[in-house]
Amino acid sequence: MVETAESRTAEMQGRSWKDRVLQAFRSMMMARTFEEKLTSLYRGGKIQGGVYLGRGQEALSAALAHSLRDGDVFAPLIRDTGGRIGFGEDVKDALRTYLGSPLGPMRARDGNVHRGNPKRGYLPMMSHLGSMIPVVNGVLVARRMRGINGTVGATTIGDGGTSTGAFHEGLNQAAVEKLPLVLVVVNNQYAYSTPTSRQFACADLVDKAVGYGVDGRSLDGTNLEKCLEVLGDATERAREGHGPQLVVASLLRLCGHGEHDDAHYVDPQLKASPLGRDCLEVAESALLEKGWSDAVSLERWREEMREHVESAIATVQREPSPDPYREDWTALASRHLCEPYSESEG
Amino acid sequence: MSITYLEAIREAQAKALADDSRVFIYGQDVGPFGGAFKATKNLAKEFPERVWDSPISEDAMVGMAVGAAIDGMRPIIEMQFADFSTVGFNQIVNQAGAFYWRTGVRCPITIRLPSGGTPGSGPFHSQCMEGVYAYYPGLVVVTPATVEDAYSMLVESVALDDPVIFCEHKYLYYHLKADALPSEALPIGKARLTRAGRDMTIVSYGAMVHEAIATAETLQGEGWEIEVVDLRSVKPLDTDAVMASVARTGKLLCAGEAWPWGGVTAEVITRVATEGFALLDAPPVRLNAKDTPVPYHPKLWSVHRPTSETMAAAARNLLRS
Numbered sequence A: 001m002v003e004t005a006e007s008r009t010a011e012m013q014g015r016s017w018k019d020r021v022l023q024a025f026r027s028m029m030m031a032r033t034f035e036e037k038l039t040s041l042y043r044g045g046k047i048q049g050g051v052y053l054g055r056g057q058e059a060l061s062a063a064l065a066h067s068l069r070d071g072d073v074f075a076p077l078i079r080d081t082g083g084r085i086g087f088g089e090d091v092k093d094a095l096r097t098y099l100g101s102p103l104g105p106m107r108a109r110d111g112n113v114h115r116g117n118p119k120r121g122y123l124p125m126m127s128h129l130g131s132m133i134p135v136v137n138g139v140l141v142a143r144r145m146r147g148i149n150g151t152v153g154a155t156t157i158g159d160g161g162t163s164t165g166a167f168h169e170g171l172n173q174a175a176v177e178k179l180p181l182v183l184v185v186v187n188n189q190y191a192y193s194t195p196t197s198r199q200f201a202c203a204d205l206v207d208k209a210v211g212y213g214v215d216g217r218s219l220d221g222t223n224l225e226k227c228l229e230v231l232g233d234a235t236e237r238a239r240e241g242h243g244p245q246l247v248v249a250s251l252l253r254l255c256g257h258g259e260h261d262d263a264h265y266v267d268p269q270l271k272a273s274p275l276g277r278d279c280l281e282v283a284e285s286a287l288l289e290k291g292w293s294d295a296v297s298l299e300r301w302r303e304e305m306r307e308h309v310e311s312a313i314a315t316v317q318r319e320p321s322p323d324p325y326r327e328d329w330t331a332l333a334s335r336h337l338c339e340p341y342s343e344s345e346g
Numbered sequence B: 001m002s003i004t005y006l007e008a009i010r011e012a013q014a015k016a017l018a019d020d021s022r023v024f025i026y027g028q029d030v031g032p033f034g035g036a037f038k039a040t041k042n043l044a045k046e047f048p049e050r051v052w053d054s055p056i057s058e059d060a061m062v063g064m065a066v067g068a069a070i071d072g073m074r075p076i077i078e079m080q081f082a083d084f085s086t087v088g089f090n091q092i093v094n095q096a097g098a099f100y101w102r103t104g105v106r107c108p109i110t111i112r113l114p115s116g117g118t119p120g121s122g123p124f125h126s127q128c129m130e131g132v133y134a135y136y137p138g139l140v141v142v143t144p145a146t147v148e149d150a151y152s153m154l155v156e157s158v159a160l161d162d163p164v165i166f167c168e169h170k171y172l173y174y175h176l177k178a179d180a181l182p183s184e185a186l187p188i189g190k191a192r193l194t195r196a197g198r199d200m201t202i203v204s205y206g207a208m209v210h211e212a213i214a215t216a217e218t219l220q221g222e223g224w225e226i227e228v229v230d231l232r233s234v235k236p237l238d239t240d241a242v243m244a245s246v247a248r249t250g251k252l253l254c255a256g257e258a259w260p261w262g263g264v265t266a267e268v269i270t271r272v273a274t275e276g277f278a279l280l281d282a283p284p285v286r287l288n289a290k291d292t293p294v295p296y297h298p299k300l301w302s303v304h305r306p307t308s309e310t311m312a313a314a315a316r317n318l319l320r321s
């Protein structure tokens, strides 16, 4: 059900375009299915803290992950459920992070979207927007220093995140180092409630590419095949040594900033515009139109995915919660350097 | 042969680069130019692939180091001045400091902070940041006061599996000299009894250790035996060594060059007051810089931070109490 990194590479190398589209589509559908369950869990009071969804951004996010290969690095942000699944994340691990299971990758120490598996090149985001860009750069520098060629690092940032100093420093650093970084700017028209007019004054965010001396591309983020095409090109250009690739995708956030937010401030005209299309519906129609799938198969997949998520929830809900009295309250790997009060007082 | 504190820092980096191919140095002007203070002189020539210039982007410098460290490298980041590390603060405290605890993946980075005041350096080239970084979990913070420690603690810092904030004191760069590099060393986490005494303990670190030694010498002429403890690392803080000294002398003066609110001196006094109250014959005394930005003019600067004169005055009061 969930693709592994290995199968991703086989797919990139051997499979047809149709199979690639279908595979990315399945990651999108899984992301949507998973997030719908998350919403129910959140409304049922089962999740501590916030829930931030990527509704409407699944095509872009999944296409990015499905453009990557084994050994590549991916640093997703809050709306990248599609990409996380496409990069091979087990939904159980996603759930473990939301539900605070100590068996999850973050062991209940960090939650919700702050999860990853660095050893697999899946970097766990921290909250501060822009701060993952230089971290991806660092992994790419490390690979280059060890003579490992052909690694691509991919990360995303919102329209709001482009206003940070971290974004500027990170992209400029990647450009100076000519790193194989694919930086996807997801312009979903809002940063929480703030419209783009309060965020930047350039005509188009892709204009920034020139200033940084990197390749820039624009993209309709609601169209899965376009996303696969453009991101596939961008990752390959990065892999071939042409330096950072800035891809600016336009779409609309089809949910609140978080599940606590009713997004009443979203302009109805934007909702009615092409930006407001639901990428999952667009992709489903395209599949049906091309005869690459049919209504029965789509429904069957959806059902299988629901069952998969349900069974993952059942498994994770049976897992123990963390024991604060057995927690290892030490923040250093060098245990001999931990202050004694780390152990005694907690 | 004689070697300065600054040369010891260069030598430690040369050794780290030579011993371990995972080590690299990244910072402003550290490449062919050899660094603003020449702490990386000739290193880019010897290790061209592993010593290079960064843009003026402290946030991205540290972020990049984190990425490289979690992928198996051992970066050394040179901040041009400790003061500029504030621009990389987020990556230092939130990314590097939290990474191991969050993920179980080690994040071995050494961040060198040319710290502390020198005459004429002013508000933005003089700061002592050790207390700020020590506040955050997940960071080791060291403050070498001798040429030997500058060398051995830097070598050890690079070998540690955690982020280390290496506060090297600029005031000591040129005028502190040793005959040779050390062949053995006290480990990070152990304080040093710099001078034995029985009437009072002065606990300090970094450049203040030398003011403390001068104070002890002055007071020796007045008949007092002052013990001087050099903390060496402020996190972890060697509470046992401090307590043992206070047990011998019964009196504690704690001096730091940092600002007075909170910080290392407050931490030392808190620990002694809470864990060793009965050892004290008099209330402990703290000595810190004035609570203003660091002044530019040498005359103003000379009284902004504690000196052997103000330390001796505070010590006399304490000795008489």
Ligand SMILES: Cc1ncc(C[n+]2csc(CCOP(=O)(O)OP(=O)(O)O)c2C)c(N)n1
Residues within 6 Å of the ligand: A079, A127, A128, A129, A157, A158, A159, A160, A161, A162, A164, A186, A188, A190, A191, A192, A253, A257
């Ligand atoms: C440096 C920083 N400041 C503030 C926040 C709080 N915050 C979290 S998400 C968000 C809005 C982000 O907007 P955008 O970058 O457009 O991404 P989107 O949520 O639209 O995907 C804000 C302000 C943060 N995470 N990091």
Ligand SMILES: [Mg+2]
Residues within 6 Å of the ligand: A158, A159, A160, A186, A187, A188, A189, A190, A191, A192
């Ligand atoms: Mg946005």
